[in-house]
Amino acid sequence: MQKKSLIEKLHDLQDSHHQTNHLSKEEVVKLCEQDSTPLSQAYGVATFYTMFSVKPRGRHIIRICENQSCHMADAVQVVDELKKYLGIEFGETSSDGLFTLEHSSCLGMCSIAPCMMIDEHPYGNLTPSKAIEIVQKMKAGV
């Protein structure tokens, strides 16, 4: 077993913040001190990958795809309605702190487009109403 890479350590750190899904500065600084890694390097890695965030995000991350297959299956309507329902744009968090809306380049579920993933759960064959229903159910379950 080789020692964990910086990316894996950042994954671990971020995963420990269930409520905010982000990398806290204090913890990254501490990690860098422990490993003698320059902070600039950790910051460089954290901001390069879309799944890391140095700013607090919502409790749940909604990743939605608007690419080719999804685009052809009217993903844009799903996205628009979801934005309206949550009252946010891409990269923003809903006022109740529950959802952050993010773009995904492709979730690899093109046969059941349009699709999205909330945290680790994929959803396909979406319509605007189905997408909102899924979000509503999650909201009720929290």
Add this chain to the structure above:
Amino acid sequence: MKIYRIHALICAGGQCITAGGDSFEEALKHAIKEKGLEDEIQVVETGCMGACEKGPMMVVYPEGVLYVHLKPSDAQEIVSEHFLKGRPIQRLMWKEADGNFPTLDQVPFFAHQTKIVLRNCGMIDSESIEEYIARDGYAALAKVLSSMKPNQVVEEIKKSGLRGRGGAGFPTGLKWEFTARENSEMKYIVTNADEGDPGAYMDRSVIEGDPHTIIEGMAIAAYAVGATQGYIYCRAEYPIAIKRLHIALRKAKQVGLLGKNILGSDFSFDLEIRIGAGAFVCGEETALLNSIEGKRGEPNVKPPYPSSKGLYGKPTVINNVETFANVPFIILEGAEKFRKIGTESNPGTKVFSLAGKVITTGLIEVPLGISLRRIIYDIGGGIPDGKKFKGALMGGPSGGVVPASKLDTPIDFESLNEIGSMMGSGGLIVMDEDSCMVDIAKYFLKFTVDESCGKCTPCREGTRQMLTILERITSGSGKESDLNELECLAETIKLTSLCGLGQSAPNPVLSTIRWFRDEYEAHIREHKCIANVCVMKAPKSEVKKRAKKITH
């Protein structure tokens, strides 16, 4: 071993689960228990069966009855009518246009396929190493360890003519030979499972459906080149695939098929999984290796190639998921048999993920050299709603479009390059008359702009400029000089970008201009989108004319 009267194979591929397969399975198991049939009926979760559009799917043996679009509420009826009384429920079965209810081997969607890579997908429980072994799994590894020298393995792969299935089509045997020749104490084997092309999900399905075949292929490669450590780099967007990989790895280690002195030989090989964090560019091999090391996933200048200076600066074989999945078959059945499938310069099969405007979307495997027409019409069942075929996108954001006039082009690396398209990793998106080609090109460019890592200027700035022009054209403000400017920029970006992402980014634009120039011209000159997709604002002169009319 327990004998069951009925085997119910439920597809647990990502797309079937997402479509509700997991709740159907739960309901079915519950219904079986209620009737006390647990000892007679075995429910098996398999990997992707292929016909994703029909999901959730289930095949019931011994008959091979094919159930599609299943809902939890159907479970009770299936158990009481079919499982108890032997009366399959036609309402839920796969129905052909002629009204027949074919069994699995009779459905055209499956009957026209040739399966090497997907040989186990949809057939076995992907979380069971025993079921993989029962289908000759790890027999190829045993064969190389007991009866072949490393250079014989390299020779066999060279003889097979296997070419990299990630898209570039580089001969796999040569790649292995380069690394085998290197003199180094440490060598690595890496699987590129950072599938990211929009429209492509072959690798995800193979990992979800048959993870052990990747492990076996990698172990054989390690033996052939003298490597002792391997990594599978999988994108974080595929949680189900990652979970099944972890299970497979743990089981292979438990039974001694990974680790020290495998099968009592001197050969030792260990394997770890590395997860990405959301960066398309990491599919480029040098960027991927940087990412495994924990760095930003930016590509390096080649040469040196990974075969001599790869992971941690050591000689590294890096192959795609599908490439490794071919290896056990070649070793076990022989290069000769592999070469009988496909064509002379393109032996074997290719897996495609069929998406877009085609009746049966899903995962398919076909012999190379087959025509696109056969894929779309014989396997996919044609275009839905009686619409007309317009083009097929191959190779994702690096590829191009195949127009209707080229439907009979054989699917191989060279023929597709000639018509300005590309084999790519296997994403195949079918478009009908309702798709606008300029809009499609714009979407791919948007993707590249988002995913460009920013390291080199032509890719970072050039694609952005191209996108600006495309946005202008699709909003009705295009200029006569725009096409020329697009082509000029495209050439520069292709020639001067650092890695494959930039070098191939202009392809969708060039290819759509080549085959659908009239559509671009209609957007620019007549401010008209033939497919009625782009929202065009009327040109200034028209607005003035209209205003005049109103005032008069």
